[in-house]
Amino acid sequence: MSNHSPTLVRMTARVAPGSGADLALLLLGCYRRLIDTVISELEERGHEDLRASHHYAMTAIDAGADNASELARRMAVTKQGAARTIETLLDRGYVVREQDPADARRKKIRVTPLGHEVMRQGAAVLDRLRRQWGRQLGSAGLARLEHQLTALVGDAPVRLEAPGWVAHD
């Protein structure tokens, strides 16, 4: 084997069915399946290198986190982290940055029509996948699944990065 292009191998399923570790892997697997599908479909439509965090960032911006500091708070990252995300969104043309006339320190961020279009397409793919799951599980089954997950996660915050076994702090 060369050094590169690792083959995708399923190291997931059946760590030990019925174990907690297996349950964790199932959850991650389902999440990844959703996200990976969105990514690849949007890539086909010309939106390269999108990340989930881009979508969430734009959602937060739309919801009022229209400057780097506020976005940092909402996304639970440092200001620098948020600034870098904004930088890439600017590069891609998904947001624009303009001086806040009311506060010379602030630079307001605004999602562009292109950004909204990406969000719309991403959401549409996810919704389609959800409907697909709904057909597979039955709509009652899907509702139950979501209800159960909601009960489990409560209203705990979720950090989007750091998928790993560890949270950084």
Place this chain on the structure above:
Amino acid sequence: MSNHSPTLVRMTARVAPGSGADLALLLLGCYRRLIDTVISELEERGHEDLRASHHYAMTAIDAGADNASELARRMAVTKQGAARTIETLLDRGYVVREQDPADARRKKIRVTPLGHEVMRQGAAVLDRLRRQWGRQLGSAGLARLEHQLTALVGDAPVRLEAPGWVAHD
């Protein structure tokens, strides 16, 4: 706000209940809840800086991926990636590396008793959390949840890294 120590904010729940995006966040949230609990509990017991990937790597090693190249294949990363993981596992004393007598190129990796202890403790925490969820959902509910997730994820491979909206390739 200073530049550091971002506050944890819930940007998850209620992206839009009933949407695909919300479902994705629920899945991630549940996964993260499991993993974060394991991390912090193991940290309390003196196992610092553990990652899920460490656990999975040790599992793979135990299952026969006892050299860097093979581990790389199983974990779907490059040899260098696997080598680095092994390096940290060596540092922590979770594995040892010894020359393979049968093949001068190979260096065999073996999980130490300490490594097994960490795996055992991690699995125990996950199992406990799963039982807790079982009490919350009822055992039929938990079984159904797992059954549904299994149906959804199928036997697709899961890459452990890259939690984001994008897979790296």
Place this chain on the structure above:
DNA sequence: GAGAATAGACAACGTGGTTGTCTAACCATA
């Protein structure tokens, strides 16, 4: 007005991966 808090930026760094290149060892086969 003075002092504290806030917004944004810069540089340096850490982590966990990547690619690309290299050597040494093994293996198959002509």
Place this chain on the structure above:
DNA sequence: TATGGTTAGACAACCACGTTGTCTATTCTC
């Protein structure tokens, strides 16, 4: 049995995405 292909492991350089620490400019509060 010599040779050419494949494999294992390592080194260096890089990248993405976050971090910390420090800085200036501006605003807010009293």
